[in-house]
Amino acid sequence: MTTWTPASGTGVWSLLGAAAAEAVSHGSPGWIGLDAQHGFYDDRSMRDALHVVPEVDTLVRVCSLDPGEIGRALDAGARGVIVPMIESAGAAARAAAAVRYPPVGNRSWGPFAPYWGRTEIGAEEANRRAVCGAMVETRTGLDHVEEIAATPGVDMIFVGPYDLALSLGVALDELLAGDKGELRAIVSACRANDVIPGVYAGSPARARHLAGLGFEVLAARTDRDLLVDGVAALR
Template sequence: MAALPWPFGRPHEAWLGAWCALPGRWSAGTLAAAGYDWVCLDAQHGAHDDRSLVEALTAPGGAPLLVRVRSNDAGLIGRALDAGAAGVIVPVVDDAEAAARAAAATHYPPLGARSWGPLAGLAGGTAPTAGEARSLCAVMVETPAAVAAAADIAAVPGVDALFVGPYDLALSSGTDVAGLLSGSRGRAALTTVVRACAEHGVVAGAYAGSLDIARALRGLGFTMLAVASDAALLADAAAETLARARTVLGAPQGEGT
């Protein structure tokens, strides 16, 4: 599996990723080989369990693989990293205390408190040494409380990125994603996150899921963007291929075998 470049990302350029909700190594490997800068395996809302995460994290491909863990739990974070993840995206981090717990679980001492137990390194893994490239700790901003605490969260040592979940942030703010991106309050909230990241030298990231949303988020200053998901890509490709086949083969809507 590819390692994360460190410092990761390219200043002032978008660092484009894909979301992997489908279990096993085939979807993860396909996305990782497609040229994305990173791929995130979703263990919170996706279909990944412990077994499928281990399988997916051994998939061939050129992109670093991250894991969105189910919750801000040291055991879950450590298990994802032990299995070979290049980093974690931790959901529902509303304040600096929660961010500090996530960072401590992600990083080895002296920066954090992660213990060494490399599942992915069983065939000859060695203990980490000082100065090794460290894992990515991205914490999710999904509520107005997290937006209000963004500067404090970004200042926590070991937090590498603030990652906005626009759908949950919109829900918890009483709007939808369109309103979040176009309304003055929503745009102010997103700008608050970007400014906090810039002030403290961390990456501003977000889940987009579509190019239109990605374009809007990029315009606000976000640089780590999930622009596609395997489930959506599969659904879109299936529908498009069927529509084209009906046209080319002269099979009207509703006919089939």
């Protein structure tokens, strides 16, 4: 399991690219999430962002459960990855294996640290530091959340509320209200297995509400929304 404890559970979700991530880092968020699935990040801009924000723990939401893509993000300096659409213990185990080197995983060696003049850490330390986040964002994932959380090597369950609401056939606000217990069930599964409960909130108000439900790692705002907010404040 990881030794990760973010400086603060409240983080910023970066969609726009390396320059935006670098600017966000100066505000000292608890962590930054680079969205390589639905944001503007490709392989190059993901690497550029990880190069310029070394002082803030950064997680990369990869496009899929692809060991090469997962390893690439970690090689470039990500503290961990968030893997979308995890629906079973088997998929969770494959994600965990891709995050760590043998003998506990199957990640291939090739960190970028020496190229960037940074201290290279060994495989054992890298395995302790790496964060494997499994996204639960479908009805099937929710139905199997206890076994996903119990999978060795999974460090965090990260909820994608938009896709989860779509999959459950409910409005987003109805899901986030927690009235039917889906979100509380995810937090309970995490606590039972010493796994971090995380979630995309999207706004400070939602982040506060979700923290009250027990979520510990929260994406409170996107870089795009922070930019829009800042311009609006000039009026």
